[in-house]
Amino acid sequence: MNTKIKNNNFIYQIINEDFNKNKDLSFYTRFPPEPNGYLHIGHAKSxxxxxxxxxxxxxxxxxxxxxxxxxxxxxxxxxxxxxxxxWLGYKWYGNIRYSSEYFLKLYQYAQELIEKGLAYVDQLTKEQIREYRGTLNTPGKNSPYRNRTIEENRQLFNKMKKGEFSEGEACLRAKIDMKSSFMVMRDPVLYRIIFTEHHQTQKKWCIYPMYDFAHCLSDSIEGITHSLCTLEFQDNKRLYNWILKNTSVKHYPKQYEFSRLNLEFSILSKRKIKILIDKNIIKEWNDPRIPTLSGLRRKGYTPSSIKLFCQKIGVTKQNNLIELSMLEHCIRKELNQTAIRTMAVLEPIKVFLYNLDQNHEEKFIVPNHPNNPAMGTHKIIFTNTLYIERSDFKEKYDKKYKRLKIGEKIRLRYSYIIKAEKIEKDQYNNIINIICFCYLNTLGKKPKNKKNPPVIHWISEKNTFPAEFRLYNPLFNIKNPEQQKNFLFHINSESLIIKYGFIEKKIAQKIQKNNDIESFFQFERIGYFCLDNIDSKKDHLVFNRTVNLRDTWNLKKIGTKNITNN
Known part of the structure; x- marks a missing residue:
């Protein structure tokens, strides 16, 4: 064992103590997902x-x-x-395992419990089983089938295996204690009948073990030493140990629980995510508005950012709600170092520089990253017709507004100072052109005896390539939607906002040349974006906003309605 390992959480302390007791201990764990949905950020922690x-x-x-x-x-x-x-960078030991590989052994262990008088075939309905189980405040009562003989249970369980009962007509239950203060110990179901073809065993079986029965025995079969799970399985440990104790297993794994990951403004329940998909609130499991790993990946999160997040939140036994800003901080910190800087205009409005000739054209060399010369440079074009963000111009005078307005000066990023003098509107009173004067003696110079004017980004009309921009906000407008009975009521109507604007032509050409490129960008003054490799086409590029430049999301500005934009 590595004796330099720090006791940085209670799991490490347990393992270190186990190694101190047994110097020859082999550490053996597992990651045991149920293949009934996609992995999410909570699974990443595990x-x-x-x-x-x-x-x-x-x-x-x-x-x-x-x-x-x-x-x-x-x-x-x-x-x-x-x-x-x-994708996260991990490799499992040996071949992939399936609990279904052990179905015969599990069936034999179930027979063993029957022979010991510790399991019986019950023919109560699901509703009756639930009724007989009682509540947290009232004890359960025994099933009328509980006292069947061993021979009867042996024969009935064999009939279940042969498919001679219909679904729901019979099940195998452990015989433990219907008055136990722990609900999980009130004669839990061990096997049920399902006439559905299995993806691994096809039609070989029509009875299937319950998760609690299969899990502990699979751990034992595989020689797992430390079975790590989340706190909701804490009471199940009693059943875990009971099954191991009452079967002839040769290896006894130990179960240890840690707190599950709960993330602000998010749903992690696979069942609830499935509801969101079925109701067309989100499109699929890889929708960037949900924290599945495929959704986060599509949104622009990297393996290293997710690992950093899992490291920062740590492993404890205390349930808590993790701030979304912590996850965003992890990817923002990385992209600040690695993302190419470029300019994009999401809501374009045209600027005409009237004192420049229509053939005027200059090329400026700008850095791909202001603090990393190794990332290189690229060229941008400056002409007399440009696009800026519509939000960077205000027609009505506002003393607090620090961007372009009539009679005021601003600097175009990497370029000249300009002053807005008048505007042109269409028949519907929409601004279609801002007429400006360009001060050609201001390139790379600070104004004499004056404060530096505000800086805005821009793209020359000759340097534009059309693009779609998807701006993602939290899917829910309350911090903990998991706790809401009607979580669909709290959908954020502005979880997806789509804009159509421009990116620099050179950037588009680079992406088109490498169609499968993992492209991460900081669109200056806007945010960090990545190319959507699913919906993007060569002639239609789609960019997903990964995260804002800083934590600027404001819950008060978010609307509510039952179905979100998608």
């Missing part, structure tokens, strides 16, 4: 914990799909999970 521990303690980490419910599972989820783990 992935980083399990795989990093395996690396630090020179152990092993399995990838095991707990595939015990074919009704909700899909091979596309398996493929996406494998991709996400590789």
């Amino acid at each position: 992935i980083c914990l399990n795989f990093e521990l395996a690396n630090i303690y020179k152990g092993r980490c399995n990838l095991r799909f707990d595939d015990t419910n074919p009704m909700k599972e899909n091979i596309k989820y398996i493929n996406s999970i494998k991709y996400d783990i590789h």
Whole structure:
């Protein structure tokens, strides 16, 4: 063991103590996703914990799909999970495992419980089982089928396996204690009947073990030493240990719980994400408005930024709500160092410099990053007709407004100082042109005895390439939508705002030349953006805003309605 490992959380302390007791201990953990949805940022916390521990303690980490419910599972989820783990930079030990590989062994362990009088075939309906289980304040009562003989249960369980019962007609339950103060110990269901083809075993089985039964036994079969899970499984540990104790397993893993990740303004429940998809509130599992790993990746988050986030939030036993700004800080910190600086105009309004000839054209060399010369430079074109952001001009006088307005001067980024003198409007009273004077003696010079004017970005009309810009805001307008019974009521109507404007032509040409390029940009004064590799075409580039230049999101400005823009 690496004796230099610091006790930086309670999991490390437990493992260090285990190694102190047994110098020859082999550390063996696993990441056990259910293939019924895409991975999210909460899974990333578990992935980083399990795989990093395996690396630090020179152990092993399995990838095991707990595939015990074919009704909700899909091979596309398996493929996406494998991709996400590789994308984060981790590699599991050996071959991928599936709980379904152990179905025969699990069936034999279930038979063993029957032979010991610790399991019985119940024929109550689901509703009756729920009723008989009682509540947190009232004890449960025994099923009328609880006292069947071992021989009866053996025969009935075999009939279940052969498909001689219909779905819901029978199940196998553990015989523990219907008066237990822990609901999970009130004769939990171990097996149920499902007539659905399984993605791994096809039609070989029609009875499937429950997660709690399969999980602990799969851990044992694989020789897992430290089974790490989130706090909602804390009570389930009693069942975990009961099953191991009452079957003839040769290896006893130990379960340890840590707090799950809860993120502000987000839903992490796969069931609720599925509802959002089914109701067309979001488009798919990779929608950038939800914190699935595929959604975050599409939004422009990198593996290193997600790992940094998981490192910063740490591992504790205290449930808390993590600020969204912390996640944004991690990617902003990285992109500030790595993103190419360029100019883009999202809501263009035309500027005409009347004192320049229509053939006037200059080329300026500008840095790709102001603090990193190694990132190189690129050329921009300056002509008498430009585009600026509509929000960078105000027609009515406003003393506090520090950008372009009639009679005032501003500097064009990397270029000259200009002054707005008049405007032109169309028949609908919309401004279509701002007429300005260009001070040609101001390139690279500060005004004498005057304060520097405000600086705005721009693109020459000759240097434009049309683009679509998707501005993402939190999907929900309350901090903890997970706790709301009707979470759909709290959808943010401005979670996606689409703009159509321009980027620099040279940048577009670079992207078109490398169609699959992972392009990250800081559009100056606007934010950090990435190319959407799914919806972008050579003649139609789409950019997703990853994060603002600083934490400027304001909840008070966000509207509410049941269906968001998409």
